[in-house]
Amino acid sequence: MVRENRLVSYRARIDPATTQALACRSAITWALALLLVWLTIASVAAETIAVRSALVRPTEDALVIDAEFDITLTAPLEAALLRGTPLYFALDTEITRRRAYWFDDSLPSAQSVRRLTYSPLTSSYRVDTGRTLSGSANYPTLEEALRQIRLIRGRSLIDKKELRNGAIYEVSIRLRLDTTQLPKPLQVNTLVSREWSLISDWYRVVVTP
Known part of the structure; x- marks a missing residue:
């Protein structure tokens, strides 16, 4: 009880x-x-651009970079490309000179852009570097076209006379899809879906010219 x-x-x-x-x-x-x-x-799906390798080396006139990226287009981006939407890939670079007793010094560096398009008439892909007409070429497959975007060879970063002997420089690079170049209706998609935004992490290389 x-x-x-x-x-x-x-x-x-x-x-x-x-x-x-x-x-x-x-x-x-x-x-x-x-x-x-x-x-x-979403994080796994967004990993569609990755830096495979990068090498910064001096030449007689400039500091240049050789780099290789892995690029995978998402299904929505590939569909947009086949419908005639051009895709712009921007190589961003940042150069800083390390200083022991002060803030690091940022140096100017140019941006490189490559344009990818598809022609339904010839069933081919075209890559334009934006420099000269000779820098444009057609490719029969998407993989071959992307290879021209993901491989960077001898890209000039800065004139050698702008560098100081014995100084330590940090070069940062990344490759991304420039979503500001997409048509306005598609730019809205970048706000709600990560499948419309391709970007690699920053990759940093330390060099002493």
């Missing part, structure tokens, strides 16, 4: 407010778990 009274007394302490709080906490836990899964999937 005493045990029954204790059981009844214990149950009486579990009021509706406590039950509601526990249910709310459980719902929040599930929501956070689903958010974590979504972010993980």
Whole structure:
């Protein structure tokens, strides 16, 4: 009889407010778990440009870079390309001179842009470097066209006379899809879906000319 009274007394302490709080906490836990899964999937899907290698080397006149990237177009971007939307890939570079007792000194560096298009009439892909007409070429497959974008050879970064002998320089590079060049309706997609934004992490190389 005493045990029954204790059981009844214990149950009486579990009021509706406590039950509601526990249910709310459980719902929040599930929501956070689903958010974590979504972010993980989105992060994996967004890894469509990666730096494979990069080498900064001096020549007689300039500091140049050789680099190689891995590029994978997402399904929406490839579909847009086949419908006639040009894709612009920008190689961003930053050069800083390290200083021991002051802030690092930033040096000017030019941006390199390559334009990828598709021609349904010839079923071929075209890559334009933006420098000269001789820098444009057609390719029968998307893989061959992307190879011309992901391989950087002898890209001039800065004139050698702008550098100081014995100084330490940090060169940072990344490759990205320039979404500002997309048509306005497609630019909206970049705000709601990561499949429309391709960008690599910054890759840093330290060099002493």
